[in-house]
Amino acid sequence: MRLSNIVGTCASVSVVVGCLAARAAAYFVITEPTRESQWTNGVANPVTWRKGVLDGIAGFDVEMARLSQDGLTFVARNVPSKSASLNILLQDVPPGDDYFLIFINSTHGVMHATSPRFAVLPASSPAKASQPTAIPDAPTVTVSGAPNPTRPFATTFAAAENGVLASLGSAGQAWGLASVTAGCLAGALWTLW
Numbered sequence: 588m589r590l591s592n593i594v595g596t597c598a599s600v601s602v603v604v605g606c607l608a609a610r611a612a613a614y615f616v617i618t619e620p621t622r623e624s625q626w627t628n629g630v631a632n633p634v635t636w637r638k639g640v641l642d643g644i645a646g647f648d649v650e651m652a653r654l655s656q657d658g659l660t661f662v663a664r665n666v667p668s669k670s671a672s673l674n675i676l677l678q679d680v681p682p683g684d685d686y687f688l689i690f691i692n693s694t695h696g697v698m699h700a701t702s703p704r705f706a707v708l709p710a711s712s713p714a715k716a717s718q719p720t721a722i723p724d725a726p727t728v729t730v731s732g733a734p735n736p737t738r739p740f741a742t743t744f745a746a747a748e749n750g751v752l753a754s755l756g757s758a759g760q761a762w763g764l765a766s767v768t769a770g771c772l773a774g775a776l777w778t779l780w
């Protein structure tokens with residue numbers, strides 16, 4: 588094997604290892620709602636997530652949107668990522684099967700995760716037997732009406748403390764964030780369409 592080949596191989600191995608490390612640190616998925624979820628108006632519906640502990644993301648903002656229509660509902664700002672769940676109580680939200688959640692830092696627009704699309708049913712619809720119910724210990728945020736980006740966040744949590752990876756420096760964070768953004772966009776396209 589020629590030296591240039593070895594150097595090339597090493598370079599690509601370290602890129603792959605770097606990518607895996609960045610992805611592990613950047614791991615952030617919404618585990619509920621799923622593609623099967625049917626949320627009901629008048630009910631607190633559970634949202635859960637899982638994320639890497641070393642990604643330096645101390646908090647995030649939750650938004651809800653529809654695929655078929657413009658508009659955005661600002662659900663909750665500064666959700667501390669050390670908690671793992673939230674309930675969203677829906678009131679007069681138009682029924683549809685194309686809702687999805689976005690976890691984002693709306694200060695600089697970096698997207699952390701998107702949920703699969705899920706359905707919203709009218710109040711008093713019989714929920715599917717398999718549908719998870721509200722999480723007892725989690726905070727509940729109330730969302731009313733159709734997506735409307737001129738309304739402020741329905742709830743703002745107390746500011747989260749600084750991320751644990753602040754000492755990594757901005758280069759490490761930028762790299763991590765860039766890969767999160769790319770991964771999320773790919774994930775969003777994969778799950779939504």
Ligand SMILES: *[C@@H]1O[C@H](CO)[C@@H](O)[C@H](O)[C@H]1NC(C)=O
Pocket residue numbers: 644645646647648664665666692693694695747
């Ligand atoms: C969004 O990012 C800014 C700048 O990095 C940070 O100060 C802020 O705390 C972040 N927002 C949340 C909700 O964590």
